[in-house]
Amino acid sequence: MLKTQINAKLIGNMAFEMDINGHKVTTDTTVENGGNNLGPSPKALLLAGLVGCSGIDIMSMIEENKINVDDLNVYIESETRDEDPKIYNYIKILYKFKGKNLSFNELEKIVKLSMEKYCGVAAMLEKVVPITYEVKIEE
Template identity: 70%
Template sequence: MNKTNIEAKLKGNMAFEMEINGHKVVTDATAENGGNGYGPSPKALLLAGLIGCSGIDIMLITGKMRLDIEDVNVDVEAETRDEDPKIYNYIKLVYKFKGKNLPYDKLERAVKLSMDKYCGVAAMLNKAVPINYEIQIIEE
């Protein structure tokens, strides 16, 4: 079983610096919320974690499928409710694949496998908020 240990230190006001496997990450609140904006909000990092987790899965899966993907961009939209705790009402991911002759059905299978089976971040978030996705192919 793997364990994750993260050390966080207050860096002033509301900003925290974390050491994650040798990488430093800073989170902070926006100025409107009393912070200084020294880093992204923790909830934004959660979304970034979802993109990274599913993106890694998708690249591994499409690599095994021998798809010639030239580039991938992922956009995420998440609406936050007004009441506390300010959780997301929904999360929507848009995967934009660039390449020649990319088969939609294989890309859809790769994304579905990631979101439904392999991505631990998606599995955890799906218990709290609906996650939807869209696939776009950009032909060269």
């Protein structure tokens, strides 16, 4: 089993510097919320984790299937409810692939496999927030 170890140190006001398995990450909140905006919010990092998780899955399957993708950009839109706890109402993901002669059906199948079978972050988040995704191809 893979273990994650995080050591978080308060570095001022509401900002924390975290050592995540040897990698440094700073989280904070906006000035309007009492922070100094020294880093992304914890909820934004949760979304970044979703992008990273599905992105790694997708690129692994693309490599395994020898698909020639020139580029992949992932965009997330989310909205937080007004009442506490301020959880996400929804998460929308857009996967934009770039390359010549790419098969939409093949890429859509790969994204679906990531989002519905392999990505642990998506599996955890979808229990509490609806996640939708879309695949687009640009040449």
